[in-house]
Amino acid sequence: MPDQDTGVLYIVGIGPGAEAHITPAALRAIQEAELVVGYTTYIKLVKHLIDGKEIVRTGMTEEIARARAAVERAQAGAKVALISSGDAGVYGMAGLVFQVLKDIGWKRGEPPELRLIPGITALNSCASLVGAPLVHDFCAISLSDLLTPWPVIVRRIEAAASADFVIGLYNPASGRRTRQIVEAQSIVRRHRAGDTPVALVKSAYRKLQHAVLTDVDHFLDYEIGMLTTVLVGSSNTYAFEGYMVTPRGYSNKYTSDGEVLPGQRPGFSLTADRFSPQPEEQ
Amino acid sequence: MPDQDTGVLYIVGIGPGAEAHITPAALRAIQEAELVVGYTTYIKLVKHLIDGKEIVRTGMTEEIARARAAVERAQAGAKVALISSGDAGVYGMAGLVFQVLKDIGWKRGEPPELRLIPGITALNSCASLVGAPLVHDFCAISLSDLLTPWPVIVRRIEAAASADFVIGLYNPASGRRTRQIVEAQSIVRRHRAGDTPVALVKSAYRKLQHAVLTDVDHFLDYEIGMLTTVLVGSSNTYAFEGYMVTPRGYSNKYTSDGEVLPGQRPGFSLTADRFSPQPEEQ
Numbered sequence: 204m205p206d207q208d209t210g211v212l213y214i215v216g217i218g219p220g221a222e223a224h225i226t227p228a229a230l231r232a233i234q235e236a237e238l239v240v241g242y243t244t245y246i247k248l249v250k251h252l253i254d255g256k257e258i259v260r261t262g263m264t265e266e267i268a269r270a271r272a273a274v275e276r277a278q279a280g281a282k283v284a285l286i287s288s289g290d291a292g293v294y295g296m297a298g299l300v301f302q303v304l305k306d307i308g309w310k311r312g313e314p315p316e317l318r319l320i321p322g323i324t325a326l327n328s329c330a331s332l333v334g335a336p337l338v339h340d341f342c343a344i345s346l347s348d349l350l351t352p353w354p355v356i357v358r359r360i361e362a363a364a365s366a367d368f369v370i371g372l373y374n375p376a377s378g379r380r381t382r383q384i385v386e387a388q389s390i391v392r393r394h395r396a397g398d399t400p401v402a403l404v405k406s407a408y409r410k411l412q413h414a415v416l417t418d419v420d421h422f423l424d425y426e427i428g429m430l431t432t433v434l435v436g437s438s439n440t441y442a443f444e445g446y447m448v449t450p451r452g453y454s455n456k457y458t459s460d461g462e463v464l465p466g467q468r469p470g471f472s473l474t475a476d477r478f479s480p481q482p483e484e485q
Numbered sequence: 486m487p488d489q490d491t492g493v494l495y496i497v498g499i500g501p502g503a504e505a506h507i508t509p510a511a512l513r514a515i516q517e518a519e520l521v522v523g524y525t526t527y528i529k530l531v532k533h534l535i536d537g538k539e540i541v542r543t544g545m546t547e548e549i550a551r552a553r554a555a556v557e558r559a560q561a562g563a564k565v566a567l568i569s570s571g572d573a574g575v576y577g578m579a580g581l582v583f584q585v586l587k588d589i590g591w592k593r594g595e596p597p598e599l600r601l602i603p604g605i606t607a608l609n610s611c612a613s614l615v616g617a618p619l620v621h622d623f624c625a626i627s628l629s630d631l632l633t634p635w636p637v638i639v640r641r642i643e644a645a646a647s648a649d650f651v652i653g654l655y656n657p658a659s660g661r662r663t664r665q666i667v668e669a670q671s672i673v674r675r676h677r678a679g680d681t682p683v684a685l686v687k688s689a690y691r692k693l694q695h696a697v698l699t700d701v702d703h704f705l706d707y708e709i710g711m712l713t714t715v716l717v718g719s720s721n722t723y724a725f726e727g728y729m730v731t732p733r734g735y736s737n738k739y740t741s742d743g744e745v746l747p748g749q750r751p752g753f754s755l756t757a758d759r760f761s762p763q764p765e766e767q
Binding site for chain 2: 216218219222223224225226227228231265266267268271290292293294295297298299300301302303304305306309310311319320321322323324327328330331332334335336337338339340341342343344345348349350351352353355356358359361362363365366367368379380443444445446448449450451452453454455456457459460461469470471472473
């Protein structure tokens with residue numbers, strides 16, 4: 204337990220928003236805090252938990268002010284919870300907190316004490332609603348070019364598509380940002396079959412939750428906005444009874460009864476000769 | 486609530502293992518289950534929650550048998566919780582469950598009813614212990630070549646390194662598998678400065694938790710095993726007071742006081758001329 208006099212800054216990921224997916228550690232941090240700082244939408248998600256506490260709500264573009272306010276109040280001795288939806292360390296406020304601490308010359312051991320509480324990020328909450336798309340190698344790419352140059356983002360989409368990752372696209376589009384997802388699709392199409400499964404998940408575990416299973420050729424026919432996460436399958440991902448599934452690769456080594464295939468040995472590297480032309484083929 | 490007579494298969498991620506990081510939804514699924522199926526280590530992590538329940542424990546290499554047992558019992562009417570550590574959809578059992586369902590010709594709407602419960606995966610739990618490494622684009626790659634051909638894995642490491650992703654390596658080494666992490670390091674070195682931060686996190690939020698902050702040139706000097714997750718920074722990741730931080734890119738557009746830099750506009754794409762030679766430079 205922290206000293207009564209020492210400020211604590213909890214950096215908290217509350218997961219998708221529903222209480223069933225907020226961890227006890229995140230809950231406890233919010234309960235212990237005297238001051239809760241967050242984007243208005245996230246504050247609303249935990250409204251029932253923060254009665255009687257001081258609240259700093261700020262809009263979407265005021266992240267720097269929010270991080271500074273949280274750090275300064277905690278430095279002055281308060282217990283502060285800075286909350287993000289999902290995981291605060293994935294496109295969340297955690298990075299900005301360290302930037303602010305660096306700017307003010309903070310040293311480890313000085314107040315505030317930092318406590319990072321992990322949360323379920325959109326990749327995982329969205330995946331759980333559409334099946335098992337992330338069972339093999341995947342990456343997360345934000346299509347927001349507000350803070351990252353578009354050519355850097357393009358290079359990442361290209362690399363992820365060409366090396367056959369499952370791809371999770373965060374911030375795929377907004378009112379003003381509509382061109383990026385179109386360009387992303389055209390890159391992916393050069394590397395994936397048109398019928399490769401794509402899931403669009405909006406507001407996972409919130410009131411307006413909506414999930415669509417479609418494919419690389421058709422996903423632009425659906426509404427994609429700020430609250431949508433786009434999951435693009437690898438070449439091994441398949442659609443099954445409305446679910447999207449990326450196999451781990453068991454069928455490379457075992458029959459469906461668990462018998463070892465000829466030429467393979469459990470516990471040893473997969474032998475390579477089964478893998479041309481289609482690695483990890485199901 | 487499911488019908489009394491209908492079998493339910495909960496596919497549950499319990500997060501890193503500590504109770505503070507198991508979601509209420511995961512807890513409830515385990516409590517409702519009559520039968521709990523899982524790898525021995527994971528069963529131990531939730532031992533106190535499953536008193537009086539029927540348990541199927543199996544070893545690490547018996548995943549197929551475990552998935553089949555869970556599906557068959559749920560199909561026959563039982564409430565079954567199949568548990569994975571982390572998120573069951575990330576290198577977890579969820580993919581194998583769908584494979585088994587496909588093999589037996591299961592159709593949506595037939596028993597068992599499927600319920601996927603997301604959990605905090607190792608990427609997020611490990612990241613929270615070392616700072617904020619995942620605040621910008623990242624990928625997850627498993628170095629296990631037991632089920633995936635090594636050349637496929639190499640291609641992914643190469644792509645992730647060249648396109649400047651933060652890289653999370655799952656299953657980096659085991660008693661028998663020691664060469665892979667060495668080869669991974671040599672690929673990463675061709676694309677990253679030797680002092681790029683690397684974190685090694687073992688048994689996050691468990692008894693033997695251990696985290697090391699090192700760099701690309703030196704991380705092989707430390708013990709890396711089956712329970713280690715390796716987090717390799719992007720070119721923008723920096724070490725700060727023992728933490729590893731990947732910036733989101735605010736300093737591309739704003740001063741540390743939140744003032745907009747000349748030539749930039751809030752809410753609009755970043756203009757490109759600030760970005761050679763170092764994109765997203767902090």
